[in-house]
Amino acid sequence: MKLSVNLPRGLVLKNPIVAASGTFGFGPEYKDLVNIGDLGGVSVKGVSPEPWPGNPPPRVWETTGGLLNSIGLQNHGVEAFCAHDLPFLRDTGTAVIVNIIGHTVEEYQRVAERLAKEPGVSALEVNISCPNIKQGGMSFGHDPDQAYLVTQAVRKGSDLPMMVKLSPNVPSPAVIAEAVQSAGADMISAINTLVGLAIDKERRRPALGGTTGGLSGPAIKPIALRVVYEVAQRVKIPIIGMGGITTASDVVEFLMAGAHAVMVGTVTFQYPRRMQEIVAQLPDELLRWGFSSVQEAVGAALPSKRGGLFDALT
Amino acid sequence: MIHLLRVPIIRREEPAPGHVELWLQSPELATSTPGQFADVVTEGMLRRPISFSRIDRANHQVAMLLQVVGDGTRWLAAQRPGTMLDVMGPLGNGFLPPAPARDWCLVGGGVGIPPLYAAVQAWGTHTASRPTVILGARDQQLLLLVDEFQALGCVVEITTDNGTRGRRGTVEAPLCDWLDSHPDGQVYACGPTPMLASVARLTQGRTGIFLALEQRMGCGIGACLACVIPGYGVSGQAGYLRVCTDGPVFRSEELIFE
Known part of the structure; x- marks a missing residue:
């Protein structure tokens, strides 16, 4: 079965399963456990122009069906990434998606310009939706005008295929999606984590060092599907869907909601090889629901594709 | 080499209230160094990081x-012999063996005691003298592995917060005594962070002081940067170190205690 996915500006994923940013390190960390070349792509942890220290610990807290994190985008900066991590990744045979972050519009553009010069980068993922930093990050993703400006600046800085990662912590992610599409984004990735809080009863204070954190894992899957479904009806550019995926069955749901590919994250911590297992199981799962390729399943649940009797009546 | 394994529980004991010891059959895990997990x-x-006793x-x-x-630990403690566990390991950096000619002392608090027992099992008979072991707990019932340490020939000093066994108070007093009488001694410690902070303070200026840390952990292999603690990286600059892959055993001079 054809699992490959063709995306804008010549970006090709050998299959629609991509490691989600923040859950797969900067590339080499999982090399002894995962055959990285079997994955459709890897989106690395957020990379900024200069090193960022991240938030005080504790940085993770388990919740029912989910995981709350407040890492705070710790990274060693784009120069160290290009020198130490990228050379490993570009030889793995997977699509290398670099998640980029900044405190200002100019910083986003600087990272994009730097990465545009570096061989082996397949695409950029512009992170305007991280809930764990005080300046920049999610604030850009909450306002359509700000989101437009960041996207435009990254577009100016690089011709690489570019996706913009949306926040679910806004009344209408589709409005942000429209803004970044008009600013030149090639794709949307959605969703980032939801802002949450946990309480440490023993210490009588919020559990995470950063007070609030971003919720991921199966608990957020229905919200992610809703966002993908809404955004798919408002923009023409492809969507990489994510949020709580743990099985091939989940992947088919995201494809049917309108995603062209998916990212898998939190489950990797528990089962490092789950992404490879999903790739292996996906053909059977697609066939089970009557699809003979990934492409056929994309958007199958959208109103425009359904066209059944019920839709005709309503 | 890190393995993803399915391993059987072959024995289960309850050494103290609220504590369970599980024996696992696994050639891969049995290659671990004391202090690894x-x-x-x-x-x-999330998986649960647990060191080897x-x-x-x-x-x-x-x-x-x-x-x-x-x-998570409640579920694990309820498992019985015959159950297969899904285990990733061995992970992290363990203790380095003590220098053969130096005296060594192990300081354990509560559930930090077990990895020290693995260290004494591995190296306790190879050093010039049998190590001194200082164990602390809130209450005598929560002291772990006391008889086992004694069976290996260790001098065991005990402190409890409530004075139900040994000296009342923390491990600090007996550690000070030991340090005074062993100016070139090495210390291996594992326990609550305040205990490790006082070990680091009392041993300042000495070499070969190893501290095993605990932190809320995500991936266990260095990818997610969740389990960090303040310290000095290879460049010597202050920043965050990963307990999972930079540790969980650190040299005391690598760490910053607030």
Whole structure:
């Protein structure tokens, strides 16, 4: 079965399963456990122009069906990434998606310009939706005008295929999606984590060092599907869907909601090889629901594709 | 080499209230160094990092002594011999062996005691003198592995917060005494962070002081940057170190205690 996915500006994923940013390190960390070349792509942890220290610990807290994190985008900066991590990744045979972050519009553009010069980068993922930093990050993703400006600046800085990662912590992610599409984004990735809080009863204070954190894992899957479904009806550019995926069955749901590919994250911590297992199981799962390729399943649940009797009546 | 394994529980003991020790049959895990750990799947979203209390290379067995603190450890503590566990390991950097000619002392608090027992099992008879072991707990019932340390020939000093056994108070007083009488001694410590902070303070200026840390952990292999603690990286600059892959055993001079 054809699992490959063709995306804008010549970006090709050998299959629609991509490691989600923040859950797969900067590339080499999982090399002894995962055959990285079997994955459709890897989106690395957020990379900024200069090193960022991240938030005080504790940085993770388990919740029912989910995981709350407040890492705070710790990274060693784009120069160290290009020198130490990228050379490993570009030889793995997977699509290398670099998640980029900044405190200002100019910083986003600087990272994009730097990465545009570096061989082996397949695409950029512009992170305007991280809930764990005080300046920049999610604030850009909450306002359509700000989101437009960041996207435009990254577009100016690089011709690489570019996706913009949306926040679910806004009344209408589709409005942000429209803004970044008009600013030149090639794709949307959605969703980032939801802002949450946990309480440490023993210490009588919020559990995470950063007070609030971003919720991921199966608990957020229905919200992610809703966002993908809404955004798919408002923009023409492809969507990489994510949020709580743990099985091939989940992947088919995201494809049917309108995603062209998916990212898998939190489950990797528990089962490092789950992404490879999903790739292996996906053909059977697609066939089970009557699809003979990934492409056929994309958007199958959208109103425009359904066209059944019920839709005709309503 | 890190392995993803399915390993059987072959024995289960309850050494103290709220504590369970599980023996696992696994040639791969039995190659571990004392201080290393394994990450075990439970019911939650994250594995649980647990260090080894015993490493028996000859018989391809390890044991994990855990305290029930939440849902994950409660699930694990309820498992019985015959159950297969989904385990990733061995993980992290263990202790370095003590210098053969130097005296050494192990300082353990609560559920930090078990990895020290693995260290004494591995190296206790190779050094010039049998090590001194200082164990602390809130109450005498929560002291772990006291008889086992004594059986290996260690001098065991005990402190309890409530004075139900040994000296009343923390491990600090007996550690000060030992340090005074062993100016070139090495210390291996594992326990609550305030205890490790005082060990680091009292041993300042000495070499060969190893501290094993605990932190809320995500991936266990260095990718997610969740389990960090303040310290000095290879460049000497202050920043965050990963307990999972930079540790969990650190030299005391690498760490910053607030």
